[in-house]
Amino acid sequence: MEDNIINVQYSQSGKSKKTNNKGMREMQARAYEKRKAQYLLIKAPPASGKSRALMFIALDKLRKQGLKKVIVAVPEKTIGASFKNTNLKDFGFEYNWEINPRYNLTTGGTEKSKVDTFIEFLKSNEDILICTHATLRFAYDKLGNDDEFNNCLLAIDEFHHVSADGTSILGEILKNIIRNTKAHIVAMTGSYFRGDTVAILEPIDEEKFDKVTYTYYEQLDGYEYLKSFGIGFNFYQGKYLSALKEVLDTNKKTIIHIPSVNSRESTKDKYNEVDEIYALIGEYQYRDDKTGVDYIKREEDGKLLKIIDLVDDDMNQRKLKVDYLSKLESVDNLDIIIALGMAKEGFDWAWCEHALTIGYRGSLTEIVQIIGRCTRDSSNKTHSQFTNLIAQPDATQDETAYTVNTFLKAISASLLMEQVLTPDIKFKARLSPDDVSDSKALIFVKGLKEPSTERSKKIIEQDLPDLRASILSDDDVLKAMTVQDSKLINKLLIPKVIKKVYPDLEDEEIEEIREHIVADNFIKDAEFETVQSDIAGTKEFIKAGNKFVEVEKLDINLIDSVNIFQKAYAMMSRKLDVPTFKIIQKIIDEKRMEITEEEALANADKIKDFYNENGKLPDINSNDEYEKRLAHIFVYLKKQKARRENGNI
Incomplete structure (x- = not known):
């Protein structure tokens, strides 16, 4: 789409859906290679098969590595269904995943009874237990002895719920188990960012983890049907309902996330917002009492659209609707979902084409989860779309500073998402004229500093996504977004953030990491163009700022001269008029760093x-x-x- 701030094309290779002779998909096989690691962190997008990857690893630890117990902790009961009994033998693996129903603590019972059953499990001969994060917290508190977790594998699903903050009980439990026992840990998350404001793990603990990352790009590029994915931002003035019709295409299977009632974007009446959305679409007809589906006659052509309203808090209705959603069999069973807090984590509607979110989401993890709702591979779509409808800065409003800040953070979020949606490219210093770059895998850069220590090498190889999140969410970096001179961001502010995240690094290490992350930012946002001529043959060019440069002539000074925000800022600003643009500039100028x-x-x-x-x-x-x-x-x-x-x- 022309208005998208990000558009990524995919090759439809089918690679991410194929299985090997053990029944493992690409991501699962990659994780299984690290099965002997005591501490393993798996970062992979929705639908990549993280649950089954854990089954393979856990069974190997039980049957071949001498561990006695596997405890799988999920954030909410519904996600426990991902770890139900699974036949793995028929697809080539040595063992099946089988759990005694008594020790699946996500199906029912009081919290007290679950805690008692958890403790009973540790003393029993059974080897697999599923519980919620909450049950794990309560059971740990009652046990009062870290040694109970020796010879256990503790698997934490949706790991981003953990925090190194001292107020996070789950974070404290994990820290104690890592430091005081011989337990093994497998942590899984669909978020590519360690934490939006607080780190998930303290550095001393994070250093112990082997990491397996399977990017959104790898997942989507390996699909069978999906050809492209886009991220777009649209603005509204006044109430968001006035602009919703412009971005809502009811021909596409869509999830609409309305704003939290506590947010500035909300009208404070969530039920009325749903009614207004219905009225925008057409005329309300009736609700099916057996399924909870609302039928709306579309204004344009009279077609009956099937819509599920998950904003409604009526628990009986909610149960009906969730049950209906879990049994969808056809693309025609549903057209639109309207949600507030639901339909994000652990939710699956494979036919969804468009995730339309109203109001800026401060959590990058939440954005990843919402995007995951529309990026399943399905025969009904070749393009998936995430659209964020946000308030346009307006000089007449009391909340101008807030809307400007939202505008800047939206650009930052889009750049962070771009890094997981595009190919992962490595960089090396150009030491010889014979070094030939490949824009899809490896690029040589003249003057680039190679890592001189194991520490800087590990950060460059494993931690750039998290470091980029820290950089692009830094207040000073955001305030410098509109600056044309790139030196402020690249030479001063980025090193400042690196030093803050890794205070023990030497200046030389900081510079090595800085150059690699600036190069990575530059390439992620770059446009490539291949030119053929009879004289020079085939040459590949890359757009640096406002000019094209031959890829083989890239040097670090040229890369340093480009503002990483330039393209995204220009695209967002195109949708704004001159007075609004001046408001943004004024607010930024007033925010002294x-x-x-x-x-x-x-x-x-x-x-x-x-x-x-x-x-x-x-x-x-x-x-x-x-x-x-x-x-x-x-x-x-x-x-x-x-x-x-x-x-x-």
Whole structure:
């Protein structure tokens, strides 16, 4: 779609759906290769088969590695169905996944009885138990002894629910089990980001985990039917209902997520919002009492559309509807779902083509989950679409600063999603003219620093997605989004975030990581073009800023000259008029970036370098944002020095 901020094409290779001689799909086989790891983190998108991957690994640990118990913890009872008895032998694996119904604690019973059964399980000869995160928390508290988890595999599904924050009970349990027992851990998540504000694990614990990542790109590129996926943003003024009709195509199977009632975007009457959406579509006819499906006669042609309203809190109706959704057999069984908190995690409607979300979602994990609702492979679609309808900044509103901040965060979120939706490309320093790049796998970059330590190498190989999330959600980086001069972001702000995330790194390691993440950001957002001529043969070019450069002539200085936000910001801004654009610029200009002591000390040498190169100190009134930032740092250092000399520190 022309208005999309991201459009990705896929090859329909069918690779991600094929199985090997053990019945494993590509992602599952990749995870199984790491089955002997004591601590394993699996990051893979919805529908890639994480549940079955765990079955393969868990059975190997039980039957071949000497472990005695497997405990699988899921965030809610409905997800427990993913771990039901499964025949694996018929497809080539040595063992079946079989669980005694008594120890599937996601099917019913009081929390107290579940805790008692959990403790009973640990003393029994049974080897597999399924429970919710909550049951695990309560049982751990009652046990009061970490040693009970020795010789156990603890598998945490939807691992992003864990947090290193001291207030996270599940996070504390995991930390204690890792540090005090010989238990094995398998953590699984569909989120590619460690945490939106708080890390899931403390660095000392995260270092122990082997990681298996299967990207959205690998999953979608290996589908049979899906050819493309797009992410688009649209704006509304006033109430969102006024703009909904423009982005809602009722010919497409759609999930509409309305805003939380606590959000600014909500009208505060969620039931009325559903009624208004129905009225936009057409004329309400009736509700089927057996299924909970609402029938709406479409205004344009009179077609009866089947719609499920999951906003309704009536528990009897909710049960009817969820039951109906779990038994869908045909693309014609349903047209639209309207939801608020449901239809995200662990929810499956394979025929869904369009996820339409109203209001910015602050959680990147939530965005990944919503996108996962429309990216299942299905014969009824060749394109899947995620559309976010957000408020347009307006000078007449009291909440201008909020809407501007939302605008900037939406751009940031789109760039983060782009990194998992596009191919994973590796970078190496160009050391010889004979080094030939391949835009789909490996690109050589002149002047690129290779990792000099095992630590920086591991971060570059495994942690760039999480680090990118930290960079693109950093307040100072967001405020610098509109700056044309890329040096401020690439040379000052990105190193600042790296230092914050990894405070023990040496300056040389920070620079190595910085160059790789800037190169990765650049390539993810780049346009490639192949040119053929009789004289030069076939050459591949890449768009750097406003010009095309031969891929074989890429160097780190050229990459450093590009603002990673440039393209996304330009595309979003195209939908805004001049007054609105000026409002955004004004709000950003008013948000002064704070200088911290850590940043000032880390960049003191850059002030010396600037003086040596330019014969003057950086000017606080300069039009060059990089120079201006250095000047602010210089002023900060001078003030700190004066305070020390005056005995104020």
